[in-house]
Amino acid sequence: MSDKRPVARRLAARTVDGALARATAPGVLRRRAAERLWRQALTAPGLPDGVRVKLAERVHAGLVGAGRAASAASSASAVASRLDSAGLHARMLAGLTRAELDAGLTPSRLDETWRAGFAVADRLHQRGRVAHAARILARTMPLGFHRVLHFDQLDSPLSADPTGFLAPLRDSVAARALTAAGRDTPAADRPAGRPLRLLFATCANDNFLGEIRQRYADRPDVEVRFLDVAADPARRPMNGQIGRMVEHLLLGGTAYGTAVEEWLRPHLDWADTVFVDWSVSTAVLFTMVDPGDTRIVVRLHSFELWSLWPHLVTFGRVDDLVFVSEHLRQLGRAVLPGLDGPGGPRTHVLTNAMDLRRFVRPKSDEARFRLAVVGVGAIAKDPRWAVDVLRELRAVDPRYRLRLVGGLIDPAASPAAARYRALLDADLAELGDAVETPGQTSDVPGALTDIGVILSSSVRESFHCALVEGAASGAVPVVRDWPFFDRGARGLFPDGWVVDTPKEAAARILAATATDQRWREVGAEASAHALATWDWPVTRHGFDELFLG
Numbered sequence: 252m253s254d255k256r257p258v259a260r261r262l263a264a265r266t267v268d269g270a271l272a273r274a275t276a277p278g279v280l281r282r283r284a285a286e287r288l289w290r291q292a293l294t295a296p297g298l299p300d301g302v303r304v305k306l307a308e309r310v311h312a313g314l315v316g317a318g319r320a321a322s323a324a325s326s327a328s329a330v331a332s333r334l335d336s337a338g339l340h341a342r343m344l345a346g347l348t349r350a351e352l353d354a355g356l357t358p359s360r361l362d363e364t365w366r367a368g369f370a371v372a373d374r375l376h377q378r379g380r381v382a383h384a385a386r387i388l389a390r391t392m393p394l395g396f397h398r399v400l401h402f403d404q405l406d407s408p409l410s411a412d413p414t415g416f417l418a419p420l421r422d423s424v425a426a427r428a429l430t431a432a433g434r435d436t437p438a439a440d441r442p443a444g445r446p447l448r449l450l451f452a453t454c455a456n457d458n459f460l461g462e463i464r465q466r467y468a469d470r471p472d473v474e475v476r477f478l479d480v481a482a483d484p485a486r487r488p489m490n491g492q493i494g495r496m497v498e499h500l501l502l503g504g505t506a507y508g509t510a511v512e513e514w515l516r517p518h519l520d521w522a523d524t525v526f527v528d529w530s531v532s533t534a535v536l537f538t539m540v541d542p543g544d545t546r547i548v549v550r551l552h553s554f555e556l557w558s559l560w561p562h563l564v565t566f567g568r569v570d571d572l573v574f575v576s577e578h579l580r581q582l583g584r585a586v587l588p589g590l591d592g593p594g595g596p597r598t599h600v601l602t603n604a605m606d607l608r609r610f611v612r613p614k615s616d617e618a619r620f621r622l623a624v625v626g627v628g629a630i631a632k633d634p635r636w637a638v639d640v641l642r643e644l645r646a647v648d649p650r651y652r653l654r655l656v657g658g659l660i661d662p663a664a665s666p667a668a669a670r671y672r673a674l675l676d677a678d679l680a681e682l683g684d685a686v687e688t689p690g691q692t693s694d695v696p697g698a699l700t701d702i703g704v705i706l707s708s709s710v711r712e713s714f715h716c717a718l719v720e721g722a723a724s725g726a727v728p729v730v731r732d733w734p735f736f737d738r739g740a741r742g743l744f745p746d747g748w749v750v751d752t753p754k755e756a757a758a759r760i761l762a763a764t765a766t767d768q769r770w771r772e773v774g775a776e777a778s779a780h781a782l783a784t785w786d787w788p789v790t791r792h793g794f795d796e797l798f799l800g
Contacts, residue, residue, distance in 0.1 A: 295683035304330065304343045311347050337374075341367040345390055352397040355666025357404075362419060365395055369423035374499070376425040384425050385501040389494040393559050401557035403630055403667030405710050409557055410735040411587040420562065421588070429500040430538075433567035433594050438546035441799065442523055446474040449798060450522035451554050454490060454533045455481040459552070462604035462787050462793060463526075473798070478518055480533050486514055493534045496563055499539060512540050521544045524798060530564060530572075532554040533792030538565035546570045548797065549596075556586050569596040571797065575603055578739040579713045593696060601793045603716055607723040607786040610696045611778060614725055618703035619770045622760070623654040623726070625705070625717035627697065630660060631670050636708040636731060636753060638678045638686065643757035645685060651760075654687040656698060699724040703770060704760050707708065711735035714743070722748075723781040727763045729756050747782065 368391030375384035499508035687771025
């Protein structure tokens with residue numbers, strides 16, 4: 252009996268190509284006819300599964316590119332239902348999901364894709380095929396933390412329902428095994444008879460370490476060193492290697508893990524305490540290695556909770572985990588439930604170290620009617636919300652103006668960034684010179700002398716230093732109740748500072764700036780509160796307790 256598979260393959264390919272050529276043709280009937288053709292081709296009997304998947308991927312890519320995401324998802328479902336191989340099924344779903352994400356779309360079947368990939372990894376892990384399981388995990392896990400899902404839109408499925416969203420990851424035996432290790436030796440007590448050896452470690456971002464490093468460098472009872480894991484050209488490629496990290500965490504004994512051990516062991520042997528800033532790849536590297544009796548402290552700022560990195564950190568080797576706000580700690584406990592389990596780290600809330608007194612300068616008279624958002628380069632900052640506030644104000648008094656300080660959202664960053672930037676540009680064109688975009692500044696204290704109202708328009712913030720700096724300067728603070736959190740801004744700032752809508756923001760601003768005297772009184776109250784609550788001479792005692800207490 253002759254093998255009909257090559258014939259079926261050629262016929263299916265020709266049918267798919269012809270149908271795709273008509274996929275964007277005008278007329279609903281022609282598009283429906285094309286869809287029937289490729290469905291018949293993709294589900295034709297006698298077609299090898301490997302060929303079926305490749306053709307499905309071709310159809311999916313063509314439909315996504317033509318802006319027909321619903322048809323793309325439907326065609327993928329038709330093929331997935333006919334695949335016998337669980338591994339091939341998982342690989343196809345991963346490829347199609349990745350294509351939708353790369354096109355700036357929220358995938359229609361992410362939960363199914365995650366579950367299929369984790370199920371394959373779990374079976375491989377159970378059968379002892381650990382290296383293969385690691386490859387599947389490294390391909391599957393990042394899909395749920397793509398920037399499209401959490402950073403390129405004004406909401407996040409993780410924030411809305413962390414337990415439900417992360418359920419496929421938590422249910423995976425292989426994924427849980429990645430970070431199951433603990434430390435062989437408890438961290439030693441603070442040494443007696445010599446200075447505490449304190450190592451600060453980060454990856455190309457020490458923006459929030461300045462005051463902290465300086466304080467302990469100036470103390471005779473502390474010896475300080477600093478490590479930037481991105482600064483060594485020879486070792487830089489070892490950083491951020493998700494596939495190799497996952498392989499070592501699951502398998503152990505890898506050449507990559509040995510190289511990391513050789514790199515970090517001298518630092519761990521020297522230090523009594525390591526403070527890892529940012530819960531990113533640096534924290535993964537340091538917890539891949541048993542720390543001996545060295546104490547490990549990790550600080551988690553904000554964006555990390557929407558990224559893959561904390562799920563690769565072995566928290567059983569972390570003694571203390573620092574959050575910069577209570578609402579971030581609460582979300583962290585929901586995202587990483589192992590934090591509260593046996594062997595988990597102690598958790599602390601310590602706000603960012605800020606020298607706020609340098610922002611206290613006289614305000615110009617013109618500042619009263621000028622609002623500002625400082626830092627507008629990310630969609631999460633949502634400067635269009637601030638624009639809506641300005642519209643509400645100018646409907647009452649056209650003297651109000653808005654200044655967007657910093658670089659605007661880069662449209663090349665992603666399709667979603669391009670869409671948001673186009674809408675923002677239309678807003679700016681409509682409002683003309685009522686909105687100022689001076690770009691970046693190296694003198695924020697000086698820039699704030701012309702700002703009378705400081706806005707936080709963001710959908711998420713861990714603390715929002717720029718808002719607090721503006722308040723310290725005497726600008727009237729107006730904070731959107733960040734929708735990514737339950738009682739985020741309201742749990743951090745005085746009730747009078749926080750609003751829910753642009754209309755409420757405008758009402759607060761109109762009341763606070765009704766007269767020059769009232770504006771200056773409200774600004775002075777905000778400045779006094781900021782200095783008494785968040786200035787470094789106040790907050791540094793928390794770090795003393797953490798390191799020396």
